Amino acid sequence: MKRTIKKVAVLGSGVMGARIACHFANIGVQVLLLDIAPKDLLPAEEAKGLKLDAPAVRNRIVNTALQAAIVANPSPLYRKADASRIKTGNFDDNLKEIAGCDWTIEVVVERLDIKKSLYERVEQFRKKGTLITSNTSGIPIHLLAEGRSDDFRRNFAGTHFFNPPRYLKLLEIIPTPETAPDVVDFLVHYGDLYLGKTTVLAKDTPGFIANRVGVFALLDGMKTMQKLGLTVEETDKLTGPVIGHAKSATLRTSDVVGLDTTINVANGLAQGLPHDEAKDVFELPDFIQKMGESKWLGDKTGQGFYKKVKGEGGKSEIYALDLATMEYKPSQKVKFATLEATKTIEKLADRFKVLVAGKDKAGEFYRLSFGGLFAYVSNRVPEIADQLHKIDDALRAGFGWELGPFETWDALGVQAGIDLAQAAGRTVAPWVTEMLAAGHATFYKVSAAGVREFYDIASKQYQPVSGVENFIILDNLRASGKVLWHNAGASVIDLGDGILNVEFHSKMNSLGQDVILGLLKGVEMAENGYRGLVVGNDGPNFSAGANLGLVYMQALEQEFDELNLMIQQFQQAMMRMRYSSIPVVGTPHGLTLGGGCELNLHCDKVVAAAESYIGLVEFGVGLIPGGGGTKEMTLRTAAKYEDGEPEFNLLRNTYMTISTAKVSTSAAEAFDLGFLRRGDEVVLNANRVIAQAKSAALELADAGYSQPTQKTNVKVHGKGALAMFRTGVYAMQQGNYISKHDELIANKLAYVMCGGDLSAPTEVSEQYLLDLERDAFLSLCGERKTLERIQSILTTGKPLRN
Structure with a gap:
């Protein structure tokens, strides 16, 4: 029906x-x-x-x-x-x-x-x-x-x-x-x-899929911690981002969720799984029972594996539970030689072989925990799921693992995983050795057509992963030879049907010279034989912004000619996208900040994931948006002047959005802030964004897309609006709401958005505004306090209010 x-x-x-x-x-x-x-x-x-x-x-x-x-x-x-x-x-x-x-x-x-x-x-x-x-x-x-x-x-x-x-x-x-x-x-x-x-x-079995495997991994990690004499802090360091898990890792996650929840779920699984070959894992460790009796349940009771206490001067300090004495002690920094060896390994899948080869306690922990996990998940197929990929899907989506258990096993090698399980005293399911004996060396592979396949136990053959038919997964296209061009920061990939995609793969997808070159190359290639261009990637975030480290180094060395050229190239790349002869579609998702936001502002259309956090955040590092963002937001505001609302009000709202570095908490809110506009789309499932963007590019092409021309009639208000902004900023500074440096940045922003100190409202070109924007950006790069703010972000990740 x-x-x-x-x-x-x-x-x-x-x-x-x-x-x-x-x-x-x-x-x-x-x-x-x-x-x-x-x-x-x-x-x-x-x-x-x-x-x-x-x-x-x-x-x-x-x-x-x-x-x-x-x-x-x-x-x-x-x-x-x-x-x-x-x-x-x-x-x-x-x-x-x-x-x-x-x-x-x-x-x-x-x-x-x-x-x-x-x-x-x-x-x-x-x-x-x-x-x-x-x-x-x-x-x-x-x-x-x-x-x-x-x-x-x-x-x-x-x-x-x-x-x-x-x-x-x-x-x-x-x-x-x-x-x-x-x-x-x-x-x-x-x-x-x-x-x-x-x-x-999922099947109607205790814990279904994610909790069954996730709680096993949680409790097995706790027991391995106890066996090896590891501390709470050491265990969380070993089970966090280094293996593609959440920052809260194992024990901090338990504190957030509530230890009572962990206890109830574990007890329920222990009672409901009398014939599970690893049922001993679901029996709670003695320290968990003691914590439960003492009501040390985590955040909800103020203490669990961790406890926040007031130190000298009233400053909060984090204490960690000493499992040997059941007393809290100041949290200690953790260092393992095995972890040090992985610091230069960016790709998660490449870390695992180094981790299990470690000669210290960290290596021993990984050998035991991976061995136990691999054996456990192999024995859960087909008990809790008929297809192994559903277990990986559930752990990635429900517990935030970057790679599921079978994907991790593939990264280490199937035979190596069997050996780890045996060394840990566990036995993998017979189907795994049968798979190897039949000449199938991995749980997953990508077909020549770019389709990801998994080993199906029932048919003993590889079958397409179900549920992803409507997704475009760039890794699969890469594996099937669809990369047409690439450098260190970007790739141009053929999505099929005449649509290309520019993908970033720099750190945090930051926009440096390689990425800008990739964008320009993508536009050039699309204009010569293709129908449209998508700018998208499969990372957790679209882009954290421009390469701030490069800006800082050039400003510190006072290489202002080089810095001017770099900003000019960025602006030109944005305008090249905006005024190309083919439609360009942006795909913001996750963090889409600074330059990442500016890029999407210059696309013909945006297909955004619902969970998109979009914003122009340059003010926080003592700058204004310099890659066309200030120009474009001013242009968009001017386009609303016929709607009836007072023009100064509209301009002030946009000015406040930029000067307070507002970031949307969702794609829906991005419409309210002006980062998205009528005609842009929101997709609830982030996995569908690139496929939908490809459809949008084709739709624009089929509708007869024609190359637009740069605007020369952007209305700006000159001295009248500039005086209004300066008066408000001065009052804010005198009231100690902002610093003198904030006042300087705010006035620079106002100067650009008002079109300078023109004597009367005037129509100007986009290039005129871009030049003002670039001049303001460069002058702020020469300010000591701006450099201090940039340095703070680069070294501590925290904004400096100076």
Whole structure:
């Protein structure tokens, strides 16, 4: 049947329920958020003379929970205004309203009896044929469906979101044997396309996929730590970014999530997996039990593996738990020779062989932990998933691993992984050795057509990875010989159908000389035989901005001619893209800052990932946007002058966006700030961005794209607006809201945006504004305090207010 989701009911407004409701509101769906009605009045309610039947009292629990979510940081909403799509209520008064909902999601407490009792009430009002799912993470899905009607069971499944649901990409879909196939297909598709999730079809086994493997890795890491006598700090250093995991690593993650959650999930797995060959791993270490008894549960109780204490002068210091004494001690810096050996290895997959070869405790830790993990995941296929790639998908999307277990195993070599497992006292599943014996040397490979394939145990052959048919994955194209040109910082890749792509691969995708050359080369090649150009990459961030280190070195050496030439080349590259004879489409995602933002401002169209954090942040390092960003934002503002709002107000709003270095917290907010404009698109699933950008480039080409001409009629206001800005900036400085150097930068920005000190409003060219912008940028590079700010960012990563 054809389904359209217009309204969703979320039953339960706890941490997950409220945030799931917010994410549906993000995508434009109307949400009914319900929870229980209170049984007692609060003292404040009694003081107001309220009774239990007052609407404010009956909806107190749900309203309090929703407000807590709305003000949370990071926000579960793309825009605060999206909360208006959420209507609140309680189960007693408003459950009947689910009759008008297309999908009901249950997110109440993890107790089978409570959930089943609620389902009985839901069946009284739910419209037949509508979806009904549970967000449970620990209760078997088939038990929840027992006793329900045929229609309920056909339309019922588990939909396990991960917290926070806006940011963590995993959505596990868990059907029962009675779930209709079309329901499963719909949930997988809807989660991917509309919710922006990596949707993974999981089996109804304890912990499903991600928690089953992720909690195993967590507890196995703790036990290996204990076995080797490693400290808390050492363990987190070994299990963080160096192996492609989150900065919070293992133990800090447990503190953030809550040790009680770790204990409950581990105990649930230990009880539910009596025949698991590694069931000993799920038995909690003694120190975890002691921490649980002492209520050292992490951030929620103020101490866990780490504790923040006040040091001398009231300054906060981080202490770490000494597992030998169960006392807290000042956190120590960690150093291992094995880790030092990987510092120059940028590519994650290349680090693993060095890590397991280490001769110190770090090397021993990696040999034991990787060996145990490889054996464990090999034995989980087909128990928890029929295809091995679903385990990798789940760990990447749910736990933030850069590479999944089988991908990591491939990086080390399959036979080497078997050897590690045996040395760790674990046994890999027979299918792995059978795979090698049959001449299949890896779990994954890329076909000649650029399609990523995985080893399928059932057919004993390689099969295309499912769920990525609508994605364009640049690594796959690279492996199949689609790179047409490259240098150290960029590549030009053929996307097919006459569309090229310029990909960055500099550190943090910063825009240096190599990248600028790659952009120019991409435009040139596209104009000579192709139909359009996409600027995109598969990294976690589009670009952190221009190469600030190069700017700093040239400014420090007072090489202003070289610096002027570099900025001029950057500006020219942006204008070359903007005024080429082929359409150019940008693909911001993640951090898209400074020069990365300026690049997208100059594209014909932008296809942005929903999670795009776009901004012109140069003010924070004592500069103004110098790669065409100031010019372009001024131009865009001038284009709105016919809309009726006072022109000075519009200009002031843009000026404040740049001078306060505002960064959008989502692509939706980027429209409000002017970084995106009408006609630009937002894609919920970041994996779809390049494919959608390619389609957008083709659409522009098919519509008869013609080369635009530079504008010579940009209205600027000269002295009138400049006086307004200078007066406001002076007042801010006199009130000690900004420093003298801030005042200088702000006045330079105002000078450019006003077109200089022209005596009257005038129409000027884009080149005129670019020249003013470049002059202001260069003059600020000659300021000592600007150099101090740049140095602070480069050395500490923190802005300096001087």
